[in-house]
Amino acid sequence: MAPAQQLHIIQAPQQLAPLLRxxxxxxxxxxxxxxxxxxxxRQAVSELENRPESATFERLMKLCAxxxxxxxxxxxxxxxxxxxxxx
Numbered sequence: 791m792a793p794a795q796q797l798h799i800i801q802a803p804q805q806l807a808p809l810l811r812x813x814x815x816x817x818x819x820x821x822x823x824x825x826x827x828x829x830x831x832r833q834a835v836s837e838l839e840n841r842p843e844s845a846t847f848e849r850l851m852k853l854c855a856x857x858x859x860x861x862x863x864x865x866x867x868x869x870x871x872x873x874x875x876x877x
Contacts, residue, residue, distance in 0.1 A: 803843035811839045813857045827856045 800806050814824060821835040828835070838845050838853055845853075854861060 806842040807839055810842060810853065810857070813859060814839070817857060819857075824853070824856055828852055 798809055800809070814821070821832045821839070825832045825835045835853075838849065842850060851861065
């Protein structure tokens with residue numbers, strides 16, 4: 791039986807940075823490894839990890855592909871229906 795996949799629910803941009811870093815490290819990849827696969831500098835990967843909210847969606851999708859991750863959208867839980875998203 792395959793191990794269960796862990797679901798990460800991101801509700802704020804600040805939650806994405808540590809998750810990206812942790813997934814990269816768990817995969818045994820350095821920033822330089824990821825940079826080589828993306829065709830960017832190690833500094834660009836560092837910036838992506840530290841400030842993912844400033845990246846384009848396309849760049850985040852490419853990073854997720856290198857890390858073996860995917861982005862899925864689902865309805866929010868009804869616990870706070872009156873809470874509007876931040877823009």
